[in-house]
Amino acid sequence: MSISLVYEILNLFNKFKDFIKFFIVNPNTGEKIEINDNILKNQKLIGENVIQNINIVNINILPEQIPEESNSRKKELLKDIEKEVDKKKGALNFKKENKFLTKHLSPQKKELVKNIKKVLKWDEEKISALFYALRICDLEDDQRCSEAQELYNKINKSKKKDLIKKMYNFARSGYLEGFLYKHIFEPLKFTNEDMDELLKFFPEAIWINEDMIPSDVILELKKRLELKINNVIIYARGNNNIATLHKALILLENEWNNITSPTKSYMISNHEKYMICTTNAEKVALELQTLSPY
């Protein structure tokens, strides 16, 4: 928080100092420093509490000193806060543990969103969904798993949940950077209009969800086979989805064993196990090959 802002706040709330105390709050640690005349002598202390562009002021209303005047003074205080926040851009926060205040997207992800907006020209709906998807990725990457889950649960109630989940899949699996790169060579690919189609059907990957059974995975592979997609990756996250993946691979293997003539099918080229936060995840890379009967 800048010294000038501290001065401003000090002046603004000086008239309330008989019934409030106010503090600068470190957005990351929650540590509070009381703003009073003495704090201005300790500029280093203020500097240490500058966190990016977020200035949090905690107003502590002291127990009623003059009960009969209390209500009107509180209203007056609220009016002043209202005016100040309107002038400065900000808000009155009720949820102090709200980490979304302090956790914007990481610089890399911000850059990614900016590029997608600028280069691929995705519409606001997609960008907004992407924003939440990347937020979850950031939280997971920081091992803030319960916050990631909390946001995911909120998103699950949202009307945009399907779009956000699809964006999350693209983001989590690292496709977004690829979209930007491939777009250089194929300028019509991954643009807003192209994404409308790719969000309905993405040939390069299959993300197993809880609603899918193993034969659904095989069906999805057959669609890709018809389109002669050479490489497909299947992603599964969570033990249930991983079990579905394993069963689907057994079905696929059975198909290999039952061919009677040279047949095109997908063969496993790589099988990777990893963790996302505290959840098990697996991905299987498949390659289209011509198989001969044994």
Next chain:
Amino acid sequence: MKDLLIFEIDGMDKKEILEGLGFLIDENGYLYRDGKPILSKIDNTKVKVEDVEMIVPGSLEVLSDPIEVSDYFSDLE
């Protein structure tokens, strides 16, 4: 990136703050302004006192969901 000024108030009831800012609150805790219920931008459901995460005092915009909160702040960047 603009500077954001966030206020938090201790020692005053949330309901009291909301009423002080001009909201009406019914017996079930739902918020109204100008006779109309406040609706969540995410799922269009009526917003209760307990749902309110933030208020943008100037516009009296209610942010009842982390998604709305992050939207609001990302818009300011």
